Amino acid sequence: MAYAIVVCYRCGRALVAMINCKTRLCPYCGTRITLDKARKVAFASSASDASEKLRIFNLKRKN
Ligand SMILES: [Zn+2]
Incomplete structure (x- = not known):
């Protein structure tokens, strides 16, 4: 199983998504993210x- 850390294009927060899924609901703002379009x-x-990678990304983002 492969995962990607994607950035929500509405609230700008990072979340974990399974790479074989087409969409993922943002747990922070409720936006349905299309993984093809997300960073x-x-x-x-x-x-x-x-x-762990999500945690590191969030730490970097605060600094
Ligand atoms: Zn969001």
Whole structure:
């Protein structure tokens, strides 16, 4: 299973999405994100790897 860290184009927050899905509901603002159109900032091969990359991305974003 492959994952991508995608950025919501409405609220700008990053979330984890499975790469074989076409859309993902943003947990923060409720927007249905079309993964083809969303900016992908990282890829991961496992759920734990994905959540770690998401955490790092959010940390960088605050600084
Ligand atoms: Zn959002």
